[in-house]
Amino acid sequence: MGAIDLSDIDFSHDYPQSLFAKIASDLVEQGYSIQLQALPMQMTQALYEQVTQLHEQEFSRAGIGRKDEFQQNQFIRRDEICWIDGSTATGQSWLDWTAQLQSYLNQRLFLGLFSFESHYAHYAPGDFYKCHFDAFRGQSNRVLTVVTYLNHNWQKDDGGQMVLYRHQGDVEGTQILPAMGTVAVFLSEEFPHEVLPAMRDRYSIAGWYRLNNSLSGRIDPPR
Template structure:
């Protein structure tokens, strides 16, 4: 098995380039979100793209709201399908090692206390959507940072399917993020409502969340 260092580097000299992490941290400090077109390391982007496209459709399930006993499928809110990433594939392991390195960097730079990370592949068929929502509500969840990356080569503005990130509840215009291959979007989960607009073609991405440790005496959170 390859070492964590080699999985993370994607560089010729086998070192971890933290320049991208520094840019994300700077954006988070200044505005609470970071949108970086085609910024995910190319090797990792291509590996994730090829893996997701090769996955059997039976591995995906209809997405819903909530987890575990609180899960509800609601087509009024969202119509995409997902597959959780558990690190069983090489691409999944590379992804989790990269996000783990980002987590350690942000904790060191911003003192966020990020404890764990969860993520899933997402597939939006033509016409699918995810209406305006928060990834976490203040005081009610332990998601701190939301992370989205896009795996769509040759995407154009005419294909639609943008992520729209709103600055607050009163913002009606928002910031549109075109789901270009390798584009990264990171934002504070409790601060920015957002939505996914319908696309004209199949749209592929990964959505993930960095969490704090919300465990109490009789409840483990995040769950094992």
């Protein structure tokens, strides 16, 4: 299948306010929202095609920590990532969608979301990510997490579910099947979560909205 050309497509009409309203309502009520087939179908397929056609050298082994604290630890996580910078029409369509969501949540919930960063993630068979938080409480480096799944015909036996725990004492959690177009949004400081081992190649996008942590006029970069 050839690559989908999104350069001439206007997705502005594909952002249903009802979807954003449901996400906002869920965040207020329970701190997380799980929406099936949330992205426009054509965009979802284009993102899938892009991530599966990336060359191996375009991915890098994922790590933990920021800046000087960054380290790779395959005991904790084994996925590989490729950052999305908007240099392609497909990547820009995703960033436009997240910008629309950011604007809506800021207007509706007064969150003050300032910047957004995201990357493709590839989990090869056997890869996982052990239980972790996306942000440490009080640091405000990441406020809201957005995860989008790009996997056709994913079944429960394929593994790779994200398990979202309501608190550190929660032993059951909520399992999210990484099916095509599913979007999960949750408060980064509040919910520990993990990715169970995948039984086949698993693709997703992980992204984070952040506050403005600039000091003395210097912009705090997203990553």
